[in-house]
Amino acid sequence: EVQLVESGGGLVQPGGSLRLSCAVSGVAVGGNYMSWVRQAPGKGLEWVSNIYTGGSAFYADSVKGRFTISRDNSKNTLYLQMNSLRVDDTALYYCARGPNCDSWGQGTLVTDSS
Amino acid sequence: IFLTQSPATLSLSPGQRATLSCRASQSVSSYLAWFQQRPGQAPRLLIYDISKRAPGIPARFSGSGSGTDFTLTISSLEPEDFAVYYCHQHDNWPLTFGPGTKVDIK
Numbered sequence: 001e002v003q004l005v006e007s008g009g010g011l012v013q014p015g016g017s018l019r020l021s022c023a024v025s026g027v028a029v030g031g032n033y034m035s036w037v038r039q040a041p042g043k044g045l046e047w048v049s050n051i052y053t054g055g056s057a058f059y060a061d062s063v064k065g066r067f068t069i070s071r072d073n074s075k076n077t078l079y080l081q082m083n084s085l086r087v088d089d090t091a092l093y094y095c096a097r098g099p100n101c102d103s104w105g106q107g108t109l110v111t112d113s114s
Numbered sequence: 115i116f117l118t119q120s121p122a123t124l125s126l127s128p129g130q131r132a133t134l135s136c137r138a139s140q141s142v143s144s145y146l147a148w149f150q151q152r153p154g155q156a157p158r159l160l161i162y163d164i165s166k167r168a169p170g171i172p173a174r175f176s177g178s179g180s181g182t183d184f185t186l187t188i189s190s191l192e193p194e195d196f197a198v199y200y201c202h203q204h205d206n207w208p209l210t211f212g213p214g215t216k217v218d219i220k
Contacts, residue, residue: 037211
């Protein structure tokens with residue numbers, strides 16, 4: 001069974017940084033296409049970034065140049081480094097597996113402290 | 115590719131049929147999926163590749179469509195089906211989700 005557990009969210013000031021983690025079990029993170037999707041409070045889903053098995057990464061325009069997706073195969077963990085955070089980055093951040101997002105974590109909340 | 119969903123809210127009773135629409139701003143090949151999200155829960159994949167049910171998804175859920183027009187049908191609503199439903203395309207960058215359709219109890 002695939003399990004995804006996000007962590008690393010918290011309060012952050014505008015302009016600050018945060019690194020989110022997604023611990024993966026049941027499959028190899030390096031052998032899977034992985035995504036980050038976020039959901040602002042009371043709003044819909046927004047795709048943020050994904051990484052292919054070969055390492056190619058893609059980003060939404062709203063985060064390009066500020067966020068970086070990566071993975072550590074030895075720890076079986078996916079990451080999202082978020083820099084230059086803005087008020088509108090406040091959201092619940094989910095990691096998901098596969099191009100069809102067939103497995104999701106429960107999310108980690110990023111909130112601006114202003 | 116922009117996705118629009120209609121209606122925004124669908125008020126129905128248990129046992130009724132629900133028909134949810136998703137329209138794309140340009141043609142989507144086959145990479146169109148549907149997700150269900152219950153309050154306080156993560157999204158759950160229902161349908162992928164337009165019409166394929168994900169493992170464990172009941173047969174009352176079905177997907178159809180092609181090109182720019184897609185439909186999710188719930189043949190007979192169960193109490194646990196009252197939720198928000200999102201369509202999602204991963205055919206073109208940037209990947210996009212529709213704004214959602216809320217199915218609530220009439």
